[in-house]
Amino acid sequence: MAEHLTDPDEDVLDQDRIDAVLRAVEAGDSAAIDALLDPLHAADIADLLEQIGGPDRRALLRLWSHEIDGDILSEISDAIREEVIESLPRDVLAEAVRDLETDDVVDILEDLDAPQQGMILDALTDADRVAVEQAMAYPEYSAGRLMQRETVVAPDHWTVGEAIDFLRKSEHLPDQFYHVILVDPRMQPVGYATLGRILSSGREVRLRDIVEDSFRTVEATDPEADVAYIFNQYHLISCPVVDAGGRLVGVITIDDAMNVLDEEHEEDMLRLAGVGDEASVSDGAFETMKQRLPWLVVNLFTASLSAIVISRFEATISTIVILAALMPIVASTGGIAGTQSLAVAVRALATRDLTQANARRVVLRELGAGVLNGLSLALILGLAAWGIFGDWKLGLVLGMAMIVNQIVAALGGVLVPLTLERLKLDPALASGTFVTTLTDVMGFFAFLGLATVLLI
Numbered sequence: 001m002a003e004h005l006t007d008p009d010e011d012v013l014d015q016d017r018i019d020a021v022l023r024a025v026e027a028g029d030s031a032a033i034d035a036l037l038d039p040l041h042a043a044d045i046a047d048l049l050e051q052i053g054g055p056d057r058r059a060l061l062r063l064w065s066h067e068i069d070g071d072i073l074s075e076i077s078d079a080i081r082e083e084v085i086e087s088l089p090r091d092v093l094a095e096a097v098r099d100l101e102t103d104d105v106v107d108i109l110e111d112l113d114a115p116q117q118g119m120i121l122d123a124l125t126d127a128d129r130v131a132v133e134q135a136m137a138y139p140e141y142s143a144g145r146l147m148q149r150e151t152v153v154a155p156d157h158w159t160v161g162e163a164i165d166f167l168r169k170s171e172h173l174p175d176q177f178y179h180v181i182l183v184d185p186r187m188q189p190v191g192y193a194t195l196g197r198i199l200s201s202g203r204e205v206r207l208r209d210i211v212e213d214s215f216r217t218v219e220a221t222d223p224e225a226d227v228a229y230i231f232n233q234y235h236l237i238s239c240p241v242v243d244a245g246g247r248l249v250g251v252i253t254i255d256d257a258m259n260v261l262d263e264e265h266e267e268d269m270l271r272l273a274g275v276g277d278e279a280s281v282s283d284g285a286f287e288t289m290k291q292r293l294p295w296l297v298v299n300l301f302t303a304s305l306s307a308i309v310i311s312r313f314e315a316t317i318s319t320i321v322i323l324a325a326l327m328p329i330v331a332s333t334g335g336i337a338g339t340q341s342l343a344v345a346v347r348a349l350a351t352r353d354l355t356q357a358n359a360r361r362v363v364l365r366e367l368g369a370g371v372l373n374g375l376s377l378a379l380i381l382g383l384a385a386w387g388i389f390g391d392w393k394l395g396l397v398l399g400m401a402m403i404v405n406q407i408v409a410a411l412g413g414v415l416v417p418l419t420l421e422r423l424k425l426d427p428a429l430a431s432g433t434f435v436t437t438l439t440d441v442m443g444f445f446a447f448l449g450l451a452t453v454l455l456i
Contacts, residue, residue: 013044018051025056030063037064046075049084061087068092070099078111085116094123101174102128103148103256106135110145135250143227144220146260147241147250150174154207156182156190161203163193178237178253182207187247189240191215217242220249224260229352231257264350302437306331309441313448316456322389323451326398329381330447334405334439337373341366341413342435346428349421356422363414370410374403397454401447408442409435 017036024032037045049057057080061068065088073096076084085093085108097105097120105124109117109132121129131149138144152173154163163180167173179192191211201210217240218227230236231254239257241250310317310327317323345362348354354362378399386395412435417427 013040013047018048021048021060022052022056025059025063028063033060033064034067037067042069042071043075045072046077050077050080054083057083058087065089065092068096070096070104073097073108074100074104081108082112082116085112085119090119090123093119097123098125098128101148101150102131102135103146103250103252105132106145109136110140138220141224142220143218143222143224143241143252144250146224146227146256147220147252148174148256149250150177151181151240151248151251152177152179153181153183153187153248156184156208158182158207159203160198160201160205160207160210163198163207164203176253177251179212179251180207181240181248181251182211183248189215189217189242189248192238192240194237217246218252219244225264227252228257228260228264232261232351298433302433303440305437306440306444309444310448313444313452316448316452320394320451320455322394323448326385327444327447330398330401330405331440331443333377333402334409334443335436337370337406338409338413338435338439339432341370341410342417342431343413345414345417346431349417349427354418359418363411363418366410366414367407370407371403373410374406377406378402393454394451397447397450400450401443404446405439405443409439412438 017040021033021036024036037048040048049060052060061084068084068088073081073084088096097108100108105120105128109120112120121132124132135144135147135149150172152167154166158166167180177195179194180198181189182191182193184190191208192215193207193210194212197210197212198207214234214236216230216234216236218230220241220243227239231239231252236254236257238251238253240248241252243249345354345366348362381402382395382399384395385398386392389395416434416438417431420427420431
């Protein structure tokens with residue numbers, strides 16, 4: 001089956017390879033599947049499992065499950081991970097999780113039901129199981145859940161030579177690490193030195209003399225979002241995690257911190273669109289409906305507010321029918337402007353660029369932008385309405401309504417998420433619905449209200 005690929009030696013996941021894998025699955029050809037998947041990176045194999053349908057995925061796992069390792073298991077999306085785990089033989093699952101660092105095991109366990117968690121815990125060695133259970137005891141979305149227990153530490157009085165000798169003799173080093181953490185006799189971190197500085201220094205140099213200025217610690221109970229912010233803000237590669245007494249309990253590395261940032265950004269995007277924060281292309285129609293329907297129902301009620309406003313001006317619309325054709329222009333332009341302002345505000349809140357300290361300046365900036373956008377659009381639409389319909393008053397009404405709605409959109413886009421943030425609510429969760437409703441209602445009210453006053 002591998003001959004269906006243009007270049008079987010190419011280690012990329014493309015449509016040709018996916019099609020070839022599906023043909024091999026349909027033919028039940030395990031050897032062809034091995035030849036097609038063996039050159040791929042674990043992340044590409046995880047992507048393939050996510051892109052194919054459920055029946056094909058289960059058939060593939062039956063034919064190829066013996067090749068699933070810890071790297072692939074940790075890369076698989078949360079949306080299908082439980083299904084994959086249930087499809088694996090017990091011995092394959094046990095071997096896969098034994099290869100993982102504790103933070104990867106914890107990441108897998110968090111999204112599984114109790115029976116699946118028990119299966120994985122039973123597959124671990126006693127020491128690893130205790131470490132994982134201790135990590136799971138920390139609050140969800142905390143640094144304790146994010147950290148790995150495997151650390152490389154050295155007394156703060158050691159020299160470079162002593163550290164190198166220790167590393168060479170050690171049989172249980174993490175697969176990847178960036179710093180040697182220096183601790184005092186109470187196991188409290190006091191600094192860290194990069195491997196590069198250690199290898200480029202003389203054996204007699206003390207580790208405390210080559211520590212990094214970026215050193216800082218986080219507590220195990222700190223929210224993982226705060227940890228990700230610290231990594232991004234201070235350009236960290238790794239960060240020791242301490243308990244309430246300041247003693248070292250683990251370390252967080254940059255890959256885990258960046259995963260948190262990616263997840264935060266993805267959740268914000270999905271929530272702004274009203275599709276839930278766990279949407280995935282591998283979801284079925286029923287799961288997709290459950291995620292989207294609640295916000296569509298909410299939108300029914302908010303849209304009714306616009307309908308109520310419009311109904312109040314029924315006489316105006318029946319007298320000047322052309323108003324019905326022009327109303328969507330005001331509302332849709334305001335909605336787009338509100339979404340633009342909202343996207344910037346939510347992103348700035350997530351990265352902590354927008355705070356209570358600079359909120360007033362940002363609001364005034366958005367107000368200024370709204371006024372300028374409104375004046376520009378008012379000029380364009382006003383002249384267009386005057387030229388097309390031959391009525392300068394209609395152009396004036398359309399232009400004034402556009403100015404009002406652009407100001408409302410700009411202010412709503414920043415004030416709504418700021419208000420939700422102050423109420424300790426997720427700004428991305430409902431801001432879109434509120435801002436859209438605000439711009440629609442105010443747009444219709446301003447346009448029809450001005451038309452009633454100036455045209456009738």
